[in-house]
Structure formats: structure tokens, C-alpha cells
Amino acid sequence: MSARVEPVVPGSVDRVSGVAISAEQIAARVKELGQEIADHYPTGDLLVLGLLKGSFIFLGDLVRNIPRPMQVDFLVASSYGSGTTTSGEVRLVYDPETHLEGRHILLVEDIVDSGNTLNRLVRVLRQRKPRSLDICALLHKRIAKGLELEARFVGFDAPPLFLVGYGLDHAENYRHLPYIASLKEL
Numbered sequence: 001m002s003a004r005v006e007p008v009v010p011g012s013v014d015r016v017s018g019v020a021i022s023a024e025q026i027a028a029r030v031k032e033l034g035q036e037i038a039d040h041y042p043t044g045d046l047l048v049l050g051l052l053k054g055s056f057i058f059l060g061d062l063v064r065n066i067p068r069p070m071q072v073d074f075l076v077a078s079s080y081g082s083g084t085t086t087s088g089e090v091r092l093v094y095d096p097e098t099h100l101e102g103r104h105i106l107l108v109e110d111i112v113d114s115g116n117t118l119n120r121l122v123r124v125l126r127q128r129k130p131r132s133l134d135i136c137a138l139l140h141k142r143i144a145k146g147l148e149l150e151a152r153f154v155g156f157d158a159p160p161l162f163l164v165g166y167g168l169d170h171a172e173n174y175r176h177l178p179y180i181a182s183l184k185e186l
């Protein structure tokens with residue numbers, strides 16, 4: 001007898017389509033990324049900044065795979081204006097309490113899509129005069145034009161699909177999935 005498959009969002013019509021990147025593939029790549037990051041920062045103070053909410057699972061796994069001392073904090077950003085237009089400004093809803101000046105900052109993001117989020121954040125963070133500023137993104141769609149700062153560490157080039165899971169959401173659902181999947185068109 002086969003087990004009944006529960007929808008990943010209870011009560012919903014399950015829209016999750018194929019698994020794009022499995023939990024095993026993610027785990028293997030995150031381990032590699034952790035070592036790449038440790039090798040890049042051989043000495044000095046490192047502050048890893050996770051951009052919420054999308055990076056929360058990736059960040060948790062990533063920092064446990066970076067074999068060097070570090071500090072961890074978060075950013076919550078909110079754009080001014082309508083959610084569908086790019087105002088070019090960003091407000092930090094949660095601002096790290098630690099000073100960024102003179103420190104190595106690694107900004108951790110789940111996905112680079114249009115690049116608008118990162119472009120706005122990079123401008124804000126540079127004003128804080130860090131010793132260095134780099135980006136680690138789990139996924140990169142490679143469609144962003146004119147990025148202020150290209151991601152130095154990238155987990156996977158992402159297919160041109162709406163992706164959910166491992167922190168990524170659709171209307172706040174699916175973040176908890178241990179893999180990355182695409183959504184079916186309705």
C-alpha cells in the first residue's frame with residue numbers, strides 16, 4: 001500500500017513541481033562554499049550578515065560549514081514605495097547592532113534575481129566603510145544587469161523558473177522545504 005502524499009502546504013492544491021536542486025546537492029555545495037569562504041578570509045575579523053527572510057536556512061547551514069572564527073548578524077530590508085517598482089532606496093528595518101566599519105563583511109543572500117535588492121543594500125553597506133564587502137548567494141539567475149557588486153561566492157546558477165524551498169517562498173509558503181523546487185503554473 002502506498003502512503004498518501006500530503007501537500008506541502010496543508011489544505012492547498014499542491015503547486016510544487018519538480019525538485020530543481022535536491023537536499024543532498026545543496027548540502028554538498030554548501031560544504032564546498034564554506035571551505036571557499038574560509039580559504040578567502042585566512043585571517044581577520046569576519047562578520048557574516050544574513051539577509052532575512054530568504055537566507056535563514058542557507059545561513060544556518062553555511063556558517064556551520066565555515067571552519068574559522070566569525071560573528072553572525074542579520075539584516076531586514078524594506079524598499080520604499082510600491083512592491084513592484086524599484087525606488088532605488090532601501091530602509092533597514094533591522095540594522096545590525098555591531099559596527100561594520102573596518103571589518104570584513106560577507107552578505108548572505110538566497111537568490112540574485114533582478115539584482116535590485118543587492119544593489120540597494122550594497123550602496124547602504126558601503127557607506128558604513130567596511131574593510132571589505134562581498135556577497136555569497138545560494139542561487140544566481142544570471143539575468144541581473146549592472147550589478148554594483150557581483151557575488152564572489154555562488155552556490156548554483158538557477159534555472160529561469162519560480163523557485164521555492166530552502167528559505168525561498170511563494171506568498172510566505174514553502175520556505176520550510178529541505179530542497180529547492182519549481183512551482184507549477186496555475
Ligand code: PRP
Nearest residue numbers: 052053054110111112113114115116117
Ligand atoms: C527575494 C529574495 C531576494 C530577492 C531577490 O526577497 O530573498 O532577497 O527577492 O530578488 P531581486 O534580485 O530581484 O531583488 P523578498 O523581497 O521576496 O523577501 P524575503 O527574503 O523575505 O523572501
